[in-house]
Amino acid sequence: MSFYTSLNGMKNAQTSLGVIAHNISNSETYGFKRSRTEFSEIVAGSALTNPRMIQGIGASVESITQNFALGPVEQTGSALDLAITGDGFFTTRSAVDGTTLYTRAGSFSMSDTGHITDSAGNRLQVFPVDANGQVTGNGISDAQVPAVNAAGSEFAGVTITETGLVQASYADGSVEPIGAVALASFISPNGLKKVGSANWESTGLSGAASYGSPGSGAYGSLLSGALERSNVDIAEELVGLITAQRNFQANAKAIDTATQISQTVINLRS
Incomplete structure (x- = not known):
């Protein structure tokens, strides 16, 4: 024995x-x-x-x-590098098979189609907003920045506020809201399934995702120009x-x- x-x-x-x-x-x-x-x-x-x-x-x-637990936050200076200063996950969707993924790694960039994507090409999900930047619905969709605005001016840059509002600026000086970053939360985060590249998928143990705006309720605010590092303590x-x-x-x-x-x-x- x-x-x-x-x-x-x-x-x-x-x-x-x-x-x-x-x-x-x-x-x-x-x-x-x-x-x-x-x-x-x-x-x-x-x-x-x-x-x-x-x-x-x-x-x-x-x-x-x-x-x-929240990891250390590192300043990077890139407008599309985002860190969540509290609870919540970024939501991305694969353009290939439509798989929905959740992550705390907020290193995003612009694709050739104007989508805001992570390094694997998964598209950041946002709430729809009106001309004043107010959220108009609970549905989420891909964040996509038009190459030109209604006046025909070319895209010049993009910024994301601490409340998640994605704003595109154009050569004529106009600034247009594109959407509001949707953060996901789960009743049991420990039930999330690791799928690699600092991504998770929801399971029956985690429960379905609940979506909300940064800075509201239990959701943390966004810090643009920063990334959340690993929460591993080497000494421990x-x-x-x-x-x-x-x-x-x-x-x-x-x-x-x-x-x-x-x-x-x-x-x-x-």
Whole structure:
């Protein structure tokens, strides 16, 4: 029994090492959120077992929990670099298959079609607005800046306010509202599914996304010209790395000790 208990402990330590290694390797990934491994005790006993004689049979990985704490904010100066100074996620949609993704990495740029996209070409989602910049509906759509305005003047630049209003400026000096950035929130963010590139997808565990404007309710404001860095604390991860390594070594030593005891018993019988 001790062989399997210790072997299970080694596998758990290996899982913990993998999670920590993943955190450390993404310490420079914008919008990345660290994870931690949580374990639970395993016991076995029937209705007739004396509760004072129940012996534990090891531990199992209960969950790998994501930590959505705010990471450090780095100033970049680019108008389309956005950081959320609170809760919420940017919403993007793939132009290829229509997949909806959620992210904290706000590094956006203009595409050749005038869409505001991330590095993978996923399009930022916004609420519709009127000529005064007021939100006029709850539906979201791709953020797209016209190359020329109604007067025929060419596009000159784009800015995004702390309340998420996307404004395009043109060569004739006019400024036109394009939309308002839609932030998403979830009743259980830990239920979001990682899909890579600091993106998540909603699941049955996270619940459906609720959309709102930056700076309203529980949604954080936007900071233009800045990006949110990874929330990984290298010092904390290195301590966890040492602990996981010691746990692995201790379980390996327990297996070695059980082997020696078994060998001693076999020698006694012979």
